[in-house]
Amino acid sequence: MIYDIKNETMKREDMENLQLEKFKKILHYVYKNVPYYKNKYDLAGFHPSMVKTLNDIKKVPFTEKSDLRDAYPYGLLAVPTSQLKRIHASSGTSGKPTVVCYTENDMEVWTECCARVCVAAGLTSDDIVQVSFGYGLFTGALGMHQGASRVGAAIIPASSGNTERQAMLLKDLKATALVSTPSYALHIAEIARKLGYDIKKDFNLKLGLFGSEASSEEMHIEIAKQLNLFTTDNYGLSEVIGPGVSGECRKKKGMHINEDHFYPELINSDTLEPVKSGEVGELVLTTLTKNAMPVIRYRTKDICKLDYSPCECGRTTVRMSKILGRSDDMLIIRGVNVFPSQIESVIMDIPEIGSQYEIIVTRENNMDRLEVRVEVADASLLTDYKKLMDLSNKVKHNLRVVLQIDAHVKLVEPLSLKRFEGKANRVTDLRKKS
Ligand SMILES: [Zn+2]
Structure with missing residues (x-):
C-alpha cells in the first residue's frame, strides 16, 4: 500500500x-x-x-x-x-x-x-x-x-x-x-x-x-x-x-x-x-x-x-540507508574512525552473547584503549574459563575484522548492563579532550 x-x-x-x-x-x-x-x-x-x-x-x-x-x-x-x-x-x-x-x-x-x-x-x-x-x-x-x-x-x-x-x-x-x-x-x-x-x-x-x-x-x-x-x-x-x-x-x-x-x-x-x-x-x-x-x-x-x-515497492522517492552513525558519535581510536553501529552489528551476530553492550574509551600511556562490555547469553559460561576465553577471543576477532583495531572485551553477567527506556546511550569516552 x-x-x-x-x-x-x-x-x-x-x-x-x-x-x-x-x-x-x-x-x-x-x-x-x-x-x-x-x-x-x-x-x-x-x-x-x-x-x-x-x-x-x-x-x-x-x-x-x-x-x-x-x-x-x-x-x-x-x-x-x-x-x-x-x-x-x-x-x-x-x-x-x-x-x-x-x-x-x-x-x-x-x-x-x-x-x-x-x-x-x-x-x-x-x-x-x-x-x-x-x-x-x-x-x-x-x-x-x-x-x-x-x-x-x-x-x-x-x-x-x-x-x-x-x-x-x-x-x-x-x-x-x-x-x-x-x-x-x-x-x-x-x-x-x-x-x-x-x-x-x-x-x-x-x-x-x-x-x-x-x-x-x-x-x-x-x-x-x-x-x-x-x-x-x-x-x-x-x-x-x-x-x-x-x-x-x-x-x-x-x-x-x-x-x-x-x-x-x-x-x-x-x-x-x-x-x-x-x-x-x-x-x-x-x-x-x-x-x-x-x-x-x-x-x-x-x-x-x-x-x-x-524501489520494488513502487515508490520512486529516494531511499536513505540506515544511519551508519553520527559525525558527532564517530570515535577516532588510534587514528581509526569507529562508529558504535559497527560494534553493534558484530555483537548482534554472535548468539552466545546478549544484545546489550557498552563501549568505554580511555587513554593509557598516551594510547587510546577501547573496551567493549557485553553480556553472556548464559551465565554458566562465566564459570567455565576455557569457554569464556574462547568466546572472548571470538568477539575480539570479529571486532578486529570490522574495526581494523584491537578492542578489550569484557564478558559480564546477563542483565548486568544498563537498559534504556528511550534513546540508548552506550558510549563513554573518558579521554581528556585536548
Ligand atoms: Zn520501497
Missing part, C-alpha cells in the same frame, strides 16, 4: 522540478520573514535570487544546531506566535533545548508524512498500535501517534517506562504494532520473558515501527526474533519536524524520504562539498513546506547513503 500515490511515485524529473520551485519559494520566504536568516545570508553575500537550479543550492549557507540554540526560543520563527498550534523541544544534552514550532499547516504536513511512514511499514486501519515512546516535548510519540491515527489505527498511548506494565498491556490489549526505540523494544522483550510471558502465544504483535535512534540491521533481526514481528526503521529529527522524514517500506531496502517536503543532500563533513553519487556522507535537510520554523540546509550530523533508483 502507498499512502500518497501522487507524491510518492512521482517521476524523478517532476520531483526535481517540484523541489526546485519549493526550494526557491522557501528561501525567499525565510529571507523576508526571519531576520536571523536575512542577516546570516547578507553577511555571507548570499541572496535567494542566486538559486536558479538545484545545483545552485550548494551556494546556500548551512544551518546548524548552534543556530537553533543561538536563536532560542523564537528567533527562527517566520510567523507570529498567535499562528502556532504546537510547540515541541528536543532534549538538549547541555543547557537549553532546541525548540520546534508548528502552524496548522505544519501539523498537517507532519501528520501526513508520519501516515506515509506508517503505511509504508504496513500499518492499516485494522491495527492496534502501542506507542511506547515517551510522550511530552519529545516529537517521537505524538508524531507517530498522529500518523497512525490518520491511517485509522487504534492507538494505545502507553508512553515509555514501567516496562512490566508495557508487557501486560501488549498481552491484554492485543496490540498488533509497537512504536518505540529499538533498544526499548529489546528491553520490553527481556522483561516479558522474565515475567513468564510466552511472546509467541501471549503477544499479538506483527509489526514494529522503530525510530529515534540509529540501529543496525542485525539489531532488527534480533528484535524480530525476540518479539516475533516484522521490524521497520524510520527516521526523523525534531529540528526538522520530528518523525516522518523517512521510513522503510516492506522491501526493507532503505528508508523512503518524503522528498516533496524534505530536500536531502549528502556532504563531506570536512570539506562541506557534496559527496559523489553513491558515497557515504552527512545528511543535510531542507524543509520545503514548513511555515513556522523552516530550516534551510540543516546539517543533521547523521551519516548515511542515498539511493535514487526506484
Whole structure:
C-alpha cells in the first residue's frame, strides 16, 4: 500500500522540478520573514535570487544546531506566535533545548508524512498500535501517534517506562504494532520473558515501527526474533519536524524520504562539498513546506547513503540507508574512525552473547584503549574459563575484522548492563579532550 500515490511515485524529473520551485519559494520566504536568516545570508553575500537550479543550492549557507540554540526560543520563527498550534523541544544534552514550532499547516504536513511512514511499514486501519515512546516535548510519540491515527489505527498511548506494565498491556490489549526505540523494544522483550510471558502465544504483535535512534540491521533481526514481528526503521529529527522524514517500506531496502517536503543532500563533513553519487556522507535537510520554523540546509550530523533508483515497492522517492552513525558519535581510536553501529552489528551476530553492550574509551600511556562490555547469553559460561576465553577471543576477532583495531572485551553477567527506556546511550569516552 502507498499512502500518497501522487507524491510518492512521482517521476524523478517532476520531483526535481517540484523541489526546485519549493526550494526557491522557501528561501525567499525565510529571507523576508526571519531576520536571523536575512542577516546570516547578507553577511555571507548570499541572496535567494542566486538559486536558479538545484545545483545552485550548494551556494546556500548551512544551518546548524548552534543556530537553533543561538536563536532560542523564537528567533527562527517566520510567523507570529498567535499562528502556532504546537510547540515541541528536543532534549538538549547541555543547557537549553532546541525548540520546534508548528502552524496548522505544519501539523498537517507532519501528520501526513508520519501516515506515509506508517503505511509504508504496513500499518492499516485494522491495527492496534502501542506507542511506547515517551510522550511530552519529545516529537517521537505524538508524531507517530498522529500518523497512525490518520491511517485509522487504534492507538494505545502507553508512553515509555514501567516496562512490566508495557508487557501486560501488549498481552491484554492485543496490540498488533509497537512504536518505540529499538533498544526499548529489546528491553520490553527481556522483561516479558522474565515475567513468564510466552511472546509467541501471549503477544499479538506483527509489526514494529522503530525510530529515534540509529540501529543496525542485525539489531532488527534480533528484535524480530525476540518479539516475533516484522521490524521497520524510520527516521526523523525534531529540528526538522520530528518523525516522518523517512521510513522503510516492506522491501526493507532503505528508508523512503518524503522528498516533496524534505530536500536531502549528502556532504563531506570536512570539506562541506557534496559527496559523489553513491558515497557515504552527512545528511543535510531542507524543509520545503514548513511555515513556522523552516530550516534551510540543516546539517543533521547523521551519516548515511542515498539511493535514487526506484524501489520494488513502487515508490520512486529516494531511499536513505540506515544511519551508519553520527559525525558527532564517530570515535577516532588510534587514528581509526569507529562508529558504535559497527560494534553493534558484530555483537548482534554472535548468539552466545546478549544484545546489550557498552563501549568505554580511555587513554593509557598516551594510547587510546577501547573496551567493549557485553553480556553472556548464559551465565554458566562465566564459570567455565576455557569457554569464556574462547568466546572472548571470538568477539575480539570479529571486532578486529570490522574495526581494523584491537578492542578489550569484557564478558559480564546477563542483565548486568544498563537498559534504556528511550534513546540508548552506550558510549563513554573518558579521554581528556585536548
Ligand atoms: Zn520501497
